[in-house]
Amino acid sequence: MTGASNPSSGTRADTYAASLRLSVAPMMDWTDVHCRQFHRLLAPGARLYTEMVHAKAVIHGDRTRLLALTPEQAPLALQLGGSEPAALAQATHIAADHGFDEVNLNCGCPSDRVQAGRFGACLMREPALVAECVAAMSAASDVPVTVKCRLGVDDDADYDVFADFVDGVVAAGAAMVVVHARNAWLQGLSPKENRDIPPLRYDWAYRLKRERPGLPVVINGGIATREAALAQLDHVDGVMLGRAAYHDPYVLHALDAALSGGPLQPRADLLRALRPYVEARMADGVALKHIVRHVLGLFHGQPGGRLFRQVLSEGAHRPGADWQLVEQALSATEHAGARSAA
Structure with a gap:
């Protein structure tokens, strides 16, 4: 940078x-x-x-x-x-x-x-x-x-x-x-x-x-x-x-x-586009928590949004936290949204 x-x-x-x-x-x-x-x-x-x-x-x-x-x-x-x-x-x-x-x-x-x-x-x-x-x-x-x-x-x-x-x-x-x-x-x-x-x-x-x-x-x-x-x-x-x-x-x-005039992109796709940056910064020694604190509101007002914030907030500060935590948060949010729609 x-x-x-x-x-x-x-x-x-x-x-x-x-x-x-x-x-x-x-x-x-x-x-x-x-x-x-x-x-x-x-x-x-x-x-x-x-x-x-x-x-x-x-x-x-x-x-x-x-x-x-x-x-x-x-x-x-x-x-x-x-x-x-x-x-x-x-x-x-x-x-x-x-x-x-x-x-x-x-x-x-x-x-x-x-x-x-x-x-x-x-x-x-x-x-x-x-x-x-x-x-x-x-x-x-x-x-x-x-x-x-x-x-x-x-x-x-x-x-x-x-x-x-x-x-x-x-x-x-x-x-x-x-x-x-x-x-x-x-x-x-x-x-x-x-x-x-x-x-x-x-x-x-x-x-x-x-x-x-x-x-x-x-x-x-x-x-x-x-x-x-x-x-x-x-x-x-x-x-x-x-x-x-x-x-x-x-x-x-x-x-x-x-x-x-561009199309609306799904929230998960937008977040996954951040993965190369996250992994590059983590390779430089930046802790995951310093980056993902800025994405906590991405699912604001959506089914599963609270769970998304919870998974990231509770896990990002733990030693060894990496992109897989973000995928866990997205998966949890997706399942919560599916249950809400059922």
């Missing part, structure tokens, strides 16, 4: 552009390299994002681990955290050399740790600094720089302030904005509560797109079904799935198939 040069071929650029319609959100502790490999099998046309990585970690840390990717995961974006233009620029240059197709600046995370580091959602209160960061990142490479933001912070309720923030980052060089269509509360709510409690206001994202038709706008937040996602595409350029893609990953596959 080494970095690759960033191809400038029309094919890759065209694939990146087409992936605007569907993407999977950067999610801490979830969208690691193993998760993304699974999501790529589910959604060949989607744009994938890494977990957020701080710019200084990219510069000084273990890049083999932090920037792990495979060629199949393209189009792939690296999400950076930080607020120092020089560090973000250096990290963007490294990302471009490593093979990423986009670098995204996090202006939406509300956690205390992020606030203490002066990045994430609190940056929406410093639009001039964000513009300076984006300008430095854009000058550092030819890879598109994008911004993921909220509508505002705490009780901000002025659309014009939000729109001015977006205009500032676009003027500085941002090629696209991803709008998590709710405010971020920096005090009084946990990161988990920040994903549910502040009310969604999709209309702000819709208005942004109407008033700036040339700006690519992707919407995120509270989108849990294929139908809801497709409805969003009547108003904006793209939809970004978050927790739905993780907890019920077949939704991601169904949406990708709807957008591409």
